[in-house]
Amino acid sequence: MELDAKIPNNVNLSSEPKLQRALEKWQPRFLDWWMDMGPEGFQKDDVYLRTAISVDPAGWAHYDYVKMPDYRWGIFLTPQQSGRVIGFGDNQGQPVWNEVPGEFRTQLRRLIVTQGDTEPASVEQQRRLGKTAPSVFDLRNLFQVNVEEGRHLWAMVYLLHSYFGRDGREEAEELLDRRSGDRDKPRILGAFNEPCDDWLNFYMFTMFTDRDGKYQLLALAESGFDPLARTTKFMLTEEAFHMSVGETGVGRIVDRTAQLMREKKDDDVRKHGAIDLPTIQKYLNFWVSVSSDLFGGEISTNAAQYFAAGLKGRNREESYDDHKLLDSFYSMEVSKEGRLVTEEIPLRNAMNEVLRDDYIEDCQRGVDRWNKALEDAGLSDRLKLPHRRFHRQIGIYSGLHFSPEGVPISEEEWKRKRGEWLPTDEDQAFVRSLMHAVTEPGKMASWIGPPRQGIKGKPLEFEYVRKA
């Protein structure tokens, strides 16, 4: 463990001076990016943050006040498992790779760069949210998510620098050059170019988009390229927090809305400074659909190659019996001349869809918990996950139109109904009109309920962010 080194790490970086120097050269570039594109304002404030200091499940995190630019972004891989073998694909049973196999170099680099690109992208998307945080508690959580996405970028850059030589270093530079939403140099994936400029968007993003991240990391944690498996495994421990921010954030909005609906006997809670359920539903529809797109096309030769090569597996690969999938099929509903017909797709080509299935199930569990809160409040309204075919831009359903129930509809109907299903300009303007910073510790904005508990045993009134 080299915790006091310039770059904290558990990979014995000091024994590789060349790599260490290259990363130390990248470090000030990262910091410049953080100051330019990280949270706007607050950089001099003391934030009560969790920092990763080991990979030991019992005590990997340390909590204290830190100024964000002083955050100790480090490189942590879970320990090497001796005798680990590739768990799936054509190379199943072979020892895992500790170097990049030449024949898979391009594919591996693409997987790492694509994952790496999402990390700074989300920080960029969220950079102005601090100015309108609904509480000091939420403000701190935003910054916690942001610094950890920064660490995830470090995790991917470490792999690029240490295993991909010169082109890896070039990719690491480009990860700092692209900008979310920029017309000329956008981030690689669609959802990571969508503005995330109000807190309803932020919670939906951390609930649904970070959850895509979780499933990508789970699939990469199975990789036969061992350093990738070990680094993504540790990233998952941090990712869990991001999704809890999203799930509890939306949950607290639902709590507040339900409370007002009951107290005022009125579904239109907008006039009471809260967000009505139909608006919450529209935001949910939007973020679920753009996050679903992140899994890629339903039928994908890339996905088949990643699986065949042993680069990217399924979620918890060990829970399956067959790891080769040479003669298995996936029944998929495909659109043929405007009608949906079931086709049998070779399972390896349906790997994105297999991962998306697990994702959707996971999302449903979260929605069920929100609905439980509505039920407990004595309301009959429910939130619903849109069908996987709804509002897709990638894959076999893109370019077609479906209702949130997944029923094929005409373009005219889509145009007529769109505003009932997705946030309109007016909805967004309304949500934005609610966004004002609440800076007194323990107090909440009008549109969100209090969290159940504070952070790390601290009371809700604790000063999680201390002004400089």
Ligand SMILES: [Fe+2]
């Ligand atoms: Fe991340």
Ligand SMILES: [Fe+2]
């Ligand atoms: Fe995340």
